Amino acid sequence: MLKLLLSIAIGILFFGSENHSTVQKKEDNRDSIVNVFNHLQDKKPSKLVVDEINNLASHILEKDYIQALTFSKKSLVLAEQLGYEKGQAEALHNIGSSFNAGENYTI
Numbered sequence: 001m002l003k004l005l006l007s008i009a010i011g012i013l014f015f016g017s018e019n020h021s022t023v024q025k026k027e028d029n030r031d032s033i034v035n036v037f038n039h040l041q042d043k044k045p046s047k048l049v050v051d052e053i054n055n056l057a058s059h060i061l062e063k064d065y066i067q068a069l070t071f072s073k074k075s076l077v078l079a080e081q082l083g084y085e086k087g088q089a090e091a092l093h094n095i096g097s098s099f100n101a102g103e104n105y106t107i
Contacts, residue, residue, distance in 0.1 A: 050079045050087035057094040065101035068094060 057071035072094035079087030
């Protein structure tokens with residue numbers, strides 16, 4: 001179910017609908033990604049959930065680095081709670097990439 005939702009969100013993100021304006025496409029894509037993120041937050045914390053949130057963050061990084069940062073911080077908290085080092089590393093990488101995309105080099 002999670003993979004299906006992620007696939008749909010990614011499909012919308014990259015392919016969109018030809019019937020909407022460019023601005024509407026961006027809003028729809030962002031809303032779809034946020035909906036998937038919200039659905040993942042409702043799930044019991046697990047390594048799979050951490051990985052999926054990290055994937056969402058990396059997919060939207062170039063289009064919305066602020067949202068990617070939000071997702072990455074949530075993923076980091078979950079990974080730390082689970083003691084999931086790989087998930088922590090990916091979340092930290094996405095956090096650094098978000099700061100880089102925003103050209104914010106201060107901590």
